[in-house]
Amino acid sequence: MIPMVKRVSTGIAGLDEMLGGGLIAGRAYLVEGPPGAGKTILATHFAMAGVDRGENALYVTLEEPADQLKEDMARLGFNVGSGNFKIVDATPVNPERSVVFSESPDIEFGESFERLLNSLSAELRKRDYQRVVIDPITMVKLTVPNELEYRKIFLAFLKTLRRYNVTVLMTAEVEKSDVEKYLVSGVIRLLRVESGDKIVRAIQITKFRGSAFDEVMRPYKITNQGIQVFPEETVFI
Amino acid sequence: MIPMVKRVSTGIAGLDEMLGGGLIAGRAYLVEGPPGAGKTILATHFAMAGVDRGENALYVTLEEPADQLKEDMARLGFNVGSGNFKIVDATPVNPERSVVFSESPDIEFGESFERLLNSLSAELRKRDYQRVVIDPITMVKLTVPNELEYRKIFLAFLKTLRRYNVTVLMTAEVEKSDVEKYLVSGVIRLLRVESGDKIVRAIQITKFRGSAFDEVMRPYKITNQGIQVFPEETVFI
Amino acid sequence: MIPMVKRVSTGIAGLDEMLGGGLIAGRAYLVEGPPGAGKTILATHFAMAGVDRGENALYVTLEEPADQLKEDMARLGFNVGSGNFKIVDATPVNPERSVVFSESPDIEFGESFERLLNSLSAELRKRDYQRVVIDPITMVKLTVPNELEYRKIFLAFLKTLRRYNVTVLMTAEVEKSDVEKYLVSGVIRLLRVESGDKIVRAIQITKFRGSAFDEVMRPYKITNQGIQVFPEETVFI
């Protein structure tokens, strides 16, 4: 008997359409793009789409301070004050000690992943979350410079998250993500294509296990209401 | 006296046609491609083509957890419940201890290949398998960073598999496969070619020892029934 | 309730227009460009735009000696003699001992950032500054060759500056900036595009958190009055 796929909205209608209805529940996805591409905005859409449906969403911020992040989210009209929405400030400069990064560079190896996982597990056990954002995975990755070990740790990380049945969206700097693309269930790529004197923003799904999807590169815009994807239009490069 | 070649279907009609009837029995092949190219789906076709003919097929999964893999295979309509089909979960995060990867990074060197080989040999001695999938070979490769040693170990690995007279299909990440392409009997390449705003999927046989083959790049699609290759069509790039 | 954004002029009318009114107060920005692109001139515009409005501006010069810098600023007509404008000479060859760089290469690791921060904090506590220029961040960065540590230190650095509620402009050599682009709130890129026998200067905003902005590459000129940006024109490449 073939199980039906439960779809999870990304909060961006055009992107859901490209995904054939949304992400597959209970799996982990990667959003990669250059600085200024809107990775954080996309991740916020995803989290808030859950909050708007009465789900609980956990947002782990690893580089931008939580207060500055909230400010930017609020300005885009997201309901950051909702009780269903929780931000964990895991930046290394969090005044109440970072939950992820060690003070000492010597004991960093791999441990940050374990700390992140512990902190996530603790939170996931407290409440019934449906969505988790990790924004970005980059710095945690840098604590495991050996590729083989990173793969092992990352797979273990995904495995543990699977146990809680949450849908996970991770962001990644475009130069720093490669291995992960093979290991997650799907990859959404944000691009900037210069054509003449214009920067055209484009979004593309390059991998989506377990589902058909729109493989075409589509334009998107960052507006005062966040990201808008145009799934009927094409990008000329 | 020239021995006749026994052909083995890949389970994909168009690909068999490109191969001049199928793979050559008893040899090892490599399928390489980027994330989302469908390497796992192609490997599943190969394994299931055997199962459908009453052969035994062994599928070693090294990165995607066996349960998630089965889910995706079932959704594509493959008969994963068949008694002739066996999945071995050799991911590093397998709860009943990984059959391949060591817990300790220090004793990894080359040993993972030996463990994989031992685990395969044990399984191959238990039952009369005709087909083996190793999906992907990548992480095992990473345990042998010295190229010379890797070549030796990989050749020994192929040699041992030859003894069991199984046809072997290995998948590989496209950036991580190079040496293997010289050592295996054939290479199937999955590509994504961007032309304008479209991703065109293409399949190409770049090496096939002991047989003539179609050297032309052909389009393929990933549908709800898996991969479909169009051996009469061409790809414009 | 969504907080209103306070805008801060860059001192260059065309650039303010591209930024939708100016930079966002209290955040940190990066200006990157090749040698001769005018990074120092742009930074001087930013500092002096504050001075002209009665604000206090602090200019930390890390490579060009303060006296030579002042000479060049004065020649462009900037009011370097204003009591609201303070230059700190943090070059390694400052005769009264450098405030930032250690004499000994052995104790450099990360410490330069701490020294820069201490020196900045001391100055920021003394007077109520609204604007800070760090020109360039490059050499300080080189004291932290480990990327993970650099990210941590840089984030801590930004965090501390946020406490003083100053708007910060950092310059960076184009080959040496990558990580920072992900960590700051905005990035202004100065380019030189060779077209035929001409060098066309172009300015582009590639990231601007919390605001809409003009994503198009615009021409600029360096004249005897400094930088002039043409926000209505486009650059053909």
Next chain:
Amino acid sequence: MIPMVKRVSTGIAGLDEMLGGGLIAGRAYLVEGPPGAGKTILATHFAMAGVDRGENALYVTLEEPADQLKEDMARLGFNVGSGNFKIVDATPVNPERSVVFSESPDIEFGESFERLLNSLSAELRKRDYQRVVIDPITMVKLTVPNELEYRKIFLAFLKTLRRYNVTVLMTAEVEKSDVEKYLVSGVIRLLRVESGDKIVRAIQITKFRGSAFDEVMRPYKITNQGIQVFPEETVFI
């Protein structure tokens, strides 16, 4: 007095024509190409061209097992059963201990070349060989990672072979051959040029000391009778 050049057929009529009659006797040549280019088939033509003329040919296989190699040669119609043809299995996984590769990675440095040379010399003293194939030189090369030492050892290797007055054909993986091209007497390059959706196979002589030669890239095919070169045709790229 100028010595006359003795020409040695490659077994491929079109290639002999490109070479102005064949290789020069008593010298060493390199055939380089990507996986699947037909390096082994070309080397077999060369060896068998000798066998067909009553000469003795020695074929050292370093990666493909001798039995599998013979199978493929036989299928192409080559007379592998001839008493004049001898295959030495020097793969690292040869059951009767490899004649070339050490078991221990520690004592590998350069020694593999010595072992290969000793094994070759022993064989060359036993019988009067005119042709030697080394297929491929790659793994032996990897045992000497220092470039200066490799050059010295390789030159010594060529010098010794010259003493036996044999014509030598070595194959090499295209990414792994560079130094050798400067040290051998000639280089034959096998290429695959993708033009549109087609792979066009091309052969080119890029170096041939002591002889004029056809410098033009010519098409070739791999058929059921082996390689066929078209010395009158050209390749459009």
Next chain:
Amino acid sequence: MIPMVKRVSTGIAGLDEMLGGGLIAGRAYLVEGPPGAGKTILATHFAMAGVDRGENALYVTLEEPADQLKEDMARLGFNVGSGNFKIVDATPVNPERSVVFSESPDIEFGESFERLLNSLSAELRKRDYQRVVIDPITMVKLTVPNELEYRKIFLAFLKTLRRYNVTVLMTAEVEKSDVEKYLVSGVIRLLRVESGDKIVRAIQITKFRGSAFDEVMRPYKITNQGIQVFPEETVFI
């Protein structure tokens, strides 16, 4: 009060025109180009333009022996015999011990810069020089492989030269100059552009602090009287 800029002729009329009248006195400049571009000739023009005006010029040659250099200068018609012109042979093979390079590779780190500086300072104290050439800076740079240290040492070096109020022209191999371009006051680039079967020589000012300048790439020629720049012509590439 804005100080007037004192201009210093390069000795090449067309280049002076591109520079808006000449270099700025008391600052340091870099000329970079490939082998054969004429860097040494340009530097000689600069030194001799001073000599012709009754100034003293110091020419430090670090790679080409002083006698051979003088021969080539004389052949181009330069007045190398003038009492105002002094060549210091700082090549590592100077018979009366090199003033710059140590015999021992172990004590090289940074010390060569100190030696060069000491030797320059001694000379600059002896006589009132207006112009200094360092041709090339490359080998001295190689003695400081750590980039951070190099920047510090180079800035200290420039600082010291500033004290003597000399205008400095340094030459650099094009592949070896990068950091310096950010640290000096101006950069002149010599290029060779191949167009069809021709080498077109082009000169370009890419940086010139404190002055407007011609940013266009202009053709130049090396004739029997040295370098001739055509500031009205353009280069088509």
Next chain:
Amino acid sequence: MIPMVKRVSTGIAGLDEMLGGGLIAGRAYLVEGPPGAGKTILATHFAMAGVDRGENALYVTLEEPADQLKEDMARLGFNVGSGNFKIVDATPVNPERSVVFSESPDIEFGESFERLLNSLSAELRKRDYQRVVIDPITMVKLTVPNELEYRKIFLAFLKTLRRYNVTVLMTAEVEKSDVEKYLVSGVIRLLRVESGDKIVRAIQITKFRGSAFDEVMRPYKITNQGIQVFPEETVFI
């Protein structure tokens, strides 16, 4: 008083024409090119042009064995039997101990250059040579992996040769020559340009200190009489 330049023929009329009459006596030149470009043939022309004029020429062969080299030279019609022509076999496999390369890899550093220099000096003191060929410089270079040391040693090497007033031609593999191009008095580049299915051979002078020269890329051919340069023709690329 400007010294007259003494010109030295390269033995190739077309190349002499490109050089404005020939090389400058008493200086060192570099010929670089890919395998099969004819570097050795060009060097032989240069040596024999001296022999034909009654000068003495010394040819140091560092990779190709002297006997094989003589064979190829003779076949091209060169008078290798002349008493004025001396070949020194400095290959590492010279039966009477190499004059240049040490047996032990440990004592290689820089010493090979010293040995080559000693061996050259000994020979140059014995007889009055006008021309010296070093073919190729590559392996000697590899014995000095530190760039700074290499520059020093190479400059000392050139300095010593200058004392004997010989004109020196060195050959170099194209990938291995870079530093030398800045240090020698001239560079001749041999190229192969693929255009369609043809290899077009081209020769180009990229540097020639102390003389005007033809900067245009010119075609050349390798015929049964050696190299022929066409200084009136151009190469279309």
